[in-house]
Amino acid sequence: METMPVPRQTFMPEVKRKEPAIRDSTIVMKQKTCRRLYFFEVVCGFRLRGRATAYLAFGGAYHVFREVLEKTQDLTEALKACMAYWMKYGSEPAVGTKYDFLTGRRLMASCEEAFKHWKAEKAQGKIEVIRGLVEGPAVVTLSDKKTKIGARFDQVTRWDGRLMPRDFKSTSKNKKWFERGLEPNDQFSRQSLIVWKLSSELPFCTSVELLVNSKKEGPAIIPLTTARTEEQLLKFEEGEIYLSEELANCREKDMWPMEEKQCNYCDFRVVCRAPTERAMMAQLNAGFEQKTWDFTAADVNADPGEAEAE
């Protein structure tokens, strides 16, 4: 994976840096939240050690189900692949924990619900999944000829002949909560811009298909859409280039300012409040592990902060 150069390393000089050159939504959101957080999580790849990731496996297994179902058009094959993923990465949650409803049984019920939705959609005959246009992890270079942005795609489709990327989300949030987050939304703007650049056709909208499961609700499939105009995407591109230049300045000066308004819920609070760099290093060594961020990796490696939306 291509990484950014390190022109200066005076802050925490003993820590290895592997900042990805391709900017996906997750890492850009870190930068927008706090430059110091970006430094810890993206430049150095620190993550809280031993964070529970069982709920990520649920979403990952569901994505596998949708992918194999589309490829094979065969429910049995899709369920087999989904279960194999769940057996490898998932586990039955302990009763009374936050995500104790995300069981293997709920996963099967979710796949059945999604299959009903998929069949009804096929019978309607309006949607066509396009192969070979934009698939999996995709990358484009922006108009400054330097900034590279990337995104993973679940599907790119045509709805009634019109271009429409589609994203499958497994969430415990309700429809209203999710609708509020569709616009502005970095991920969907980024996906639209990438599809537009790669296909030379402006997508008429992005489809966001929710699989909702919570303690009280679900499984339920809720389709939503969100659209971006040409003007919005051009502004988004300008913003991406600006943010990329801002980071070049951070690298040049090795300066990663703190955004204290964001600290209350941040994993790195324990590090940032340490009085010396040596004490900060001790906190990092004690509670965190280092893993290079790679947006092309499978969902099970997804960023925990994004888990609800993945």
Ligand code: SF4
């Ligand atoms: S604790 Fe605050 S300053 Fe430190 S990384 Fe987190 S948000 Fe940034």
